[in-house]
Amino acid sequence: MGGYILKRLLSAVPVLLGITVIxxxxxxxxxxxxxxxxxxxxxxxxxxxxxxxxxxxxxxxxQQYFIWLGNLLQGDFxxxxxxxxxVLDEILDRFSAxxxxxxxxxxxxxxLGIAAGVVSAARQYGLADKAITFVVILGISVPSFFLGMMMxxxxxxxxxxxxxxxxxxxxxxGDLHDLIRHLTMPALALAVVATGVIARxxxxxxxxxxxxxxxxxxxxxxxxxxxxxxxxxxxxxxxxIIPVLGIQAGFVLSGAVYIEMVFQWPGVGRMLxxxxxxxxxxxxQGGVVFIAACYVGFNILVDVAQAWLxxxxxx
Amino acid sequence: xxxxxxxxxxxxxxxxxxxxxxxxxAPATAQTxxxxxxxxxxxxxxxxxxxxxxxxxxxxxxxxxYEGLVRYASGTLEVEPGLAESWTISEDGTVYTFSLRDxxxxxxxxxxxxxxxxxxxxxxxxxxxxxxxxxxxxLSFFFSAISGVEALDARTVRFTLNEPYAPFLSNLAxxxxxxxxxxxxMQHGADFGRxxxxxxxFRFAEWQSNERVVVTRNDxxxxxxxxxxxxxxxxxxxxxxxxxxMLSGGIDVMVEVPPVALPQFRGGSYQVHEQAGPHVWFLILxxxxxxxxxxxxxxxxxxxxxxxxxxRDVLEGxxxxxxxxxxxxxxxxxxxxxxxxxYDPDRxxxxxxxxxxxxxxxxxxxxxxGSGMLDPVxxxxxxxxxxxxxxxxxxxxxxxxxxxxxxxxxxxxxxxxMAQMAWMTNDPDTLPFLALRTxxxxxxxxxxxxxxxxxxxDALLEAARVATDQDERARLYRxxxxxxxxxxxxxxxxxxxxxxxxxxxxxxxSLEPSFFLLLDDVSKN
Numbered sequence: 001m002g003g004y005i006l007k008r009l010l011s012a013v014p015v016l017l018g019i020t021v022i023x024x025x026x027x028x029x030x031x032x033x034x035x036x037x038x039x040x041x042x043x044x045x046x047x048x049x050x051x052x053x054x055x056x057x058x059x060x061x062x063q064q065y066f067i068w069l070g071n072l073l074q075g076d077f078x079x080x081x082x083x084x085x086x087v088l089d090e091i092l093d094r095f096s097a098x099x100x101x102x103x104x105x106x107x108x109x110x111x112l113g114i115a116a117g118v119v120s121a122a123r124q125y126g127l128a129d130k131a132i133t134f135v136v137i138l139g140i141s142v143p144s145f146f147l148g149m150m151m152x153x154x155x156x157x158x159x160x161x162x163x164x165x166x167x168x169x170x171x172x173x174g175d176l177h178d179l180i181r182h183l184t185m186p187a188l189a190l191a192v193v194a195t196g197v198i199a200r201x202x203x204x205x206x207x208x209x210x211x212x213x214x215x216x217x218x219x220x221x222x223x224x225x226x227x228x229x230x231x232x233x234x235x236x237x238x239x240x241i242i243p244v245l246g247i248q249a250g251f252v253l254s255g256a257v258y259i260e261m262v263f264q265w266p267g268v269g270r271m272l273x274x275x276x277x278x279x280x281x282x283x284x285q286g287g288v289v290f291i292a293a294c295y296v297g298f299n300i301l302v303d304v305a306q307a308w309l310x311x312x313x314x315x
Numbered sequence: 316x317x318x319x320x321x322x323x324x325x326x327x328x329x330x331x332x333x334x335x336x337x338x339x340x341a342p343a344t345a346q347t348x349x350x351x352x353x354x355x356x357x358x359x360x361x362x363x364x365x366x367x368x369x370x371x372x373x374x375x376x377x378x379x380x381y382e383g384l385v386r387y388a389s390g391t392l393e394v395e396p397g398l399a400e401s402w403t404i405s406e407d408g409t410v411y412t413f414s415l416r417d418x419x420x421x422x423x424x425x426x427x428x429x430x431x432x433x434x435x436x437x438x439x440x441x442x443x444x445x446x447x448x449x450x451x452x453x454l455s456f457f458f459s460a461i462s463g464v465e466a467l468d469a470r471t472v473r474f475t476l477n478e479p480y481a482p483f484l485s486n487l488a489x490x491x492x493x494x495x496x497x498x499x500x501m502q503h504g505a506d507f508g509r510x511x512x513x514x515x516x517f518r519f520a521e522w523q524s525n526e527r528v529v530v531t532r533n534d535x536x537x538x539x540x541x542x543x544x545x546x547x548x549x550x551x552x553x554x555x556x557x558x559x560x561m562l563s564g565g566i567d568v569m570v571e572v573p574p575v576a577l578p579q580f581r582g583g584s585y586q587v588h589e590q591a592g593p594h595v596w597f598l599i600l601x602x603x604x605x606x607x608x609x610x611x612x613x614x615x616x617x618x619x620x621x622x623x624x625x626x627r628d629v630l631e632g633x634x635x636x637x638x639x640x641x642x643x644x645x646x647x648x649x650x651x652x653x654x655x656x657x658y659d660p661d662r663x664x665x666x667x668x669x670x671x672x673x674x675x676x677x678x679x680x681x682x683x684x685g686s687g688m689l690d691p692v693x694x695x696x697x698x699x700x701x702x703x704x705x706x707x708x709x710x711x712x713x714x715x716x717x718x719x720x721x722x723x724x725x726x727x728x729x730x731x732x733m734a735q736m737a738w739m740t741n742d743p744d745t746l747p748f749l750a751l752r753t754x755x756x757x758x759x760x761x762x763x764x765x766x767x768x769x770x771x772x773d774a775l776l777e778a779a780r781v782a783t784d785q786d787e788r789a790r791l792y793r794x795x796x797x798x799x800x801x802x803x804x805x806x807x808x809x810x811x812x813x814x815x816x817x818x819x820x821x822x823x824x825s826l827e828p829s830f831f832l833l834l835d836d837v838s839k840n
Contacts, residue, residue: 031714031715031718031721032715032717032718032721033717033721036717036720036721036724037717038361038451039369039451039453040369040370040451040453040686040838041369041685041686041687041720041738041763042369042453042454042456042721042759043453043720043721043724044724044760044761044762045724045725045757045760046760051451054451063749079505082361083359083361083524084361084362084364084367084505084508084509085506085509085524089551090524093524094524094525103479149555152559152563156559156560156562156565157559157561157562157563160563160564163563163565164556164559164560164563164565165556165559165560165565166526166549166553166565167526170347170353170527170547170549170565180716211614261552261553262553262556263556264525264550264551264552264553264556266524266526267525268523270525270552271524271525274358274359274525274552277715277716277717278361278717279717
């Protein structure tokens with residue numbers, strides 16, 4: 001197991017290096033430069049050139065890349081032009097917010113999705129299955145940002161039950177209760193699509209397992225039906241479900257960008273959108289590399305979990 | 316059957332979850348506390364260092380934390396004493412001597428004196444200054460006429476200009492002229508923009524990235540203390556979310572209300588505030604080459620575009636039709652005799668025929684959005700349709716704002732026939748001087764991207780800049796406006812009216828023609 005983990009970790013190195021190259025090249029290719037963004041409407045070509053020189057953006061591209069990469073390897077992500085603040089501080093500040101949002105949504109969609117899938121499969125073509133399928137298809141079809149806006153209209157503007165945006169109350173809030181009130185709508189809006197997808201695929205995986213011989217054996221031996229479904233069948237089906245969860249975790253993380261915009265959640269997705277608009281190159285590069293590293297790390301976790309569940313993978 | 320138990324149990328779980336949720340939401344959304352004003356802003360500030368920023372969004376915060384030597388009198392764009400009690404200007408208009416107010420302290424406890432003022436301007440202007448690297452200072456050219464700043468004694472500062480420069484005082488009232496605490500700059504260096512210290516009625520309390528900037532009342536203020544205990548500026552980039560927050564009671568003041576959302580705030584428990592400001596939205600026409608090199612075609616474009624309809628239908632009445640290059644908000648310098656070009660497509664067609672430019676193909680640069688650009692895509696397509704109606708074939712090319720500036724500022728030559736643009740300025744000198752003079756063509760570092768050139772206009776603008784008598788300046792600007800309107804280097808489209816919505820808990824709120832947000836008189840129950 002240790003060797004397998006090490007192998008997976010090593011294989012992540014070229015992936016991450018590739019990501020740094022791609023992110024760097026994309027940022028170099030998109031039109032518009034940070035100097036213009038900083039100087040605003042008053043940017044004359046002459047001042048733009050001078051500021052680019054000050055920012056070190058007049059050097060050859062490969063030099064800029066290696067300087068940036070060298071600093072990155074030492075944990076120095078540089079300083080954001082637009083926020084005038086170390087990039088890593090900004091990312092870490094924001095990432096915790098994203099993690100709370102995406103993590104909650106992920107837990108919600110995993111639990112709800114798997115539960116719905118299992119119930120659906122266990123009662124195939126029954127009323128529960130049909131009802132769940134209907135709700136699930138509806139959930140998959142509604143874009144999460146649209147759902148978010150509708151929720152704001154209903155629960156914030158009309159009913160005034162929940163706050164429309166932000167992560168904590170501006171004044172006097174800041175405790176867990178306050179966080180949950182702010183988290184409820186964005187986490188639900190973010191979880192809906194992934195819940196649907198997980199439910200569909202869990203249902204399929206469960207149906208396949210339920211047809212297998214060991215289930216029949218278990219039933220024949222008189223194992224309680226609840227135990228057959230939730231212990232024997234689900235554990236076997238998890239081998240098929242876990243990779244789906246891994247992919248959905250990625251979707252939830254990337255979906256957080258829209259949701260953070262709609263609900264003004266102070267997360268890393270919104271930070272990236274703002275940074276791209278302001279041509280805040282170092283912040284975008286650092287943010288993307290950071291998210292990519294998390295993504296890669298998460299995939300390794302998923303693989304390891306799968307290997308642990310299914311001994312055949314261990315090689 | 317086992318499954319019905321399962322289902323029963325999941326219903327139980329569901330009910331418990333619902334109960335928990337309703338317990339959570341039982342206390343209706345907490346209202347913002349009295350004495351604390353929550354302002355919904357359009358974006359996160361870039362920095363709270365007034366010398367380092369250019370956006371009106373940032374100015375709205377800065378004007379409450381800092382003060383300049385002079386300021387705009389409430390409701391106007393004319394200067395009155397600020398941190399300077401009085402000043403004298405030499406006969407030739409090149410030496411300004413200011414007497415500072417006594418007993419003023421920065422929020423960090425250091426004293427405001429003449430040396431502090433000197434520090435401020437040297438930091439911006441002198442590249443050898445030890446704190447010049449805390450910049451960049453994009454608007455420092457506002458003060459490029461300064462050749463020296465000296466402290467004559469603790470209370471007296473003398474500025475020497477290399478030539479008479481009439482906009483000097485109003486530039487001092489602009490955020491770029493606000494006075495920051497040298498002690499705080501020395502302490503925080505490049506982080507000063509996150510640890511601001513000024514002399515204003517509010518002092519900086521905290522800045523949570525993308526959540527809020529909080530300022531609290533400065534109880535040691537030299538003037539009357541502010542009525543509010545604190546102001547919270549919340550960045551809410553998405554306009555729809557900003558509207559939702561206003562409707563749900565999460566903010567007390569919302570600025571830059573999208574035109575389509577204004578009607579739902581009129582009447583009821585909200586108040587809509589509107590204020591014309593020194594803003595002009597125009598089309599730069601390429602006067603160097605192509606059809607617009609002919610003045611008749613440029614005039615035709617002014618006749619062909621139905622500005623009334625744009626202002627009414629696209630902008631929902633949040634702007635007025637522009638008559639010339641100078642916004643009416645500069646009341647003293649504005650030519651009231653100027654009538655906007657009427658909407659007259661027949662006249663436009665006649666002029667185009669006369670110039671032999673029928674059916675010309677035009678490339679039109681449009682931006683997706685940007686500072687002061689209002690609703691550029693919708694306005695661009697309306698303009699395209701109006702020009703098509705008089706026989707032009709207009710190709711729109713759309714760019715994101717920074718890319719757009721990178722295309723337009725270096726000049727339209729060889730690329731485009733027309734481009735959108737909008738400026739917000741603090742003095743009637745700024746825009747025409749930087750964008751209409753022959754010496755301001757892009758290759759000379761100016762913003763005259765359409766290559767307009769008229770020696771008469773050049774002479775008037777140069778004369779107005781060095782005239783020390785305001786009436787004389789006003790006369791020169793009025794004359795300039797008549798010529799420019801006639802020459803039509805631009806299509807003069809709209810003057811924006813800034814707007815804001817306040818809840819009924821807010822009183823004494825008003826918008827300034829400067830587009831700043833001054834909150835020291837505002838109160839909230």
